[in-house]
Amino acid sequence: MASKRDYYEVLGVSKTASDAEIKSAYKKMAIKYHPDRNPGDKEAEEKFKEAAEAYDVLRDPQKRQRYDQFGHEGVNGSAGGFGGSSMNMDDIFSMFGDIFGGRGGFGGFGGFGGSSTGRQQYRGGDLRLKVRLTLNEVATGVTKKFKVKKKITCPHCHGTGSEDGHTEKCPVCGGKGQTIQVVNTMFGRMQTQKPCMNCNGTGKVIKNKCHECGGEGVVNGDEVVEIHIPAGVADGMVLNVQGKGHAAKMSGVPGDIQVYIEVEEHEDLLRQDNNLIYNLLLDLPTAVLGGAVEIPTLDGKVRIKIDSGTQPGKVVRLRGKGLPAVSGYGYGTGDLIVNISVYIPETLNKEEKQMFEKMKDNESFVPSKSQTKSFFERFKKIFE
Ligand SMILES: [Zn+2]
Ligand SMILES: [Zn+2]
Missing domain, CATH: 2.60.260.20 (Urease metallochaperone UreE, N-terminal domain)
Structure with a gap:
């Protein structure tokens, strides 16, 4: 077995990354290398598995500590751990259901179509915001408004990309979004599915493109977004706000906003x-x-x-x-x-x-033996 890459390196995070950063990094990798998006791509599949394995360890404080201390040795063979390439895709989907937005399916967080249809949907990009809070705001939680520049749904065509609102089935793939290729391999003739090049996997084509957005369904714009920050957050946390990032092309799934939290120091506390x-x-x-x-x-x-x-x-x-x-x-x-x-x-x-x-001559001002002893005991506790 080839030597394993460092888990932090796999996810592209620092060794001091917070849980939220790790989760967010993993989510990005999972989207990038998702098999629905890279059909038939072995390398992407390996990357997808590698990221899942890294996330499985780093999201768990105990496993992460063992890994920090002992490296891969510290987490191999642990119950539920991955043994090299023995992990399968179903495991990943069921283990990280919160990331994939539901059991088995990838559609929950705006992926690339369920396997039932094979069609792909575009996903909008993520946005990053920094927010500075006072300790008082941390105590109560707070809702903040931000005016952000981002891709918004084209108001002229309502995201369809079509001047007249009509889209047609892609003639190349017949609306399936995928084309089947037959290739000769050492195992014989094999069929592989690929996203349709003509419609970018969406299954739809537009004859009369919208003059505002050129058929993309999105334009540059401003939007005021309201973000609720829950009470108790700390400096350095990152909140992920789903669906408030860039609008996606062709009425796809919007991206997220990652909110970086900064907390001001309080003057007394x-x-x-x-x-x-x-x-x-x-x-x-x-x-x-x-x-x-x-x-x-x-x-x-x-x-x-x-x-x-x-x-x-x-x-x-x-x-x-x-x-x-x-x-x-x-x-x-x-x-x-x-x-x-x-x-x-x-x-x-x-x-x-x-x-x-x-006072110097007064007995009350000189500590007794027992008082000296209890003072000593109290200080010992501080260093325990
Ligand atoms: Zn438009
Ligand atoms: Zn097509």
């Missing part, structure tokens, strides 16, 4: 997965005497109680005050974590200095 972190610098008297302080959250300020004798390093967790979960990324609803530090005055006047001088 840090984000860690779906938790938010606030570093509270407490004044010394409140730490000693107790009281209440205001904490910023994504939906306004909240007051939290400070116990008397609060130690630096204490952590207060406000359950559910973090970011909401986003499906498929494995985080639940987050918390707001308040890390407490205590501000030690840096400059003192004479009077204040005297106050502290007095």
Whole structure:
């Protein structure tokens, strides 16, 4: 067996690619090398299988980790894994049903016709957009409007490509979209199907082409697209919005929009997965005497109680005050974590200095053995 190519290389993604990037990359390969689009092309079939194998490993966090650590050795022979060329097309369609938009069929995501008809449909190109969100928008989810330049359905012929709205059956393939060729091979005479050259596999021809679009069914235009971004997304994620990309020629299936997410930093709150972190610098008297302080959250300020004798390093967790979960990324609803530090005055006047001088002699200001021990235990936990 020939040596295997690196899975990341196969999909054309970096080793740090997100799940969404991997999925999107695989989807593109699957479209490019899909057997319906490359009938009889052995090389395309191998590429299609190779991409499926790479995706099968990289989409699974555990397999991906094993692969990162041990290479192909780490994932070979695993249950459900592919053993070289033993994989068949039906496996691929049933395993990645979400990608192919349904069991067995490829039509779901706008492919190239079901095998029942053999006719091909054009697919519009994808568009990319970048969107910058505030943490507040991440918390609630947001709908944004973009004006994009893209191929739109020709308004004159409504995408048919025909000036008078009429299309005719292709005379070469009789409307089937495919032609059959008989070739002589070492195994004897064999029949292969190829997309019809005359109609590009669509089965239709236009006599009187639309003067606006020249028969393509699409023209350059502007469109305002509305994109809903769900709550909980993170910097670097890529959302795929189906069907909002370029319109396809001849009323085919429109492409998608890939939305690249950027999240702005919040001025007070840090984000860690779906938790938010606030570093509270407490004044010394409140730490000693107790009281209440205001904490910023994504939906306004909240007051939290400070116990008397609060130690630096204490952590207060406000359950559910973090970011909401986003499906498929494995985080639940987050918390707001308040890390407490205590501000030690840096400059003192004479009077204040005297106050502290007095404290030095007081037993209450010297930690006991057990207090020293519990402080040590708490710090150990941080490094565990
Ligand atoms: Zn037109
Ligand atoms: Zn034809």
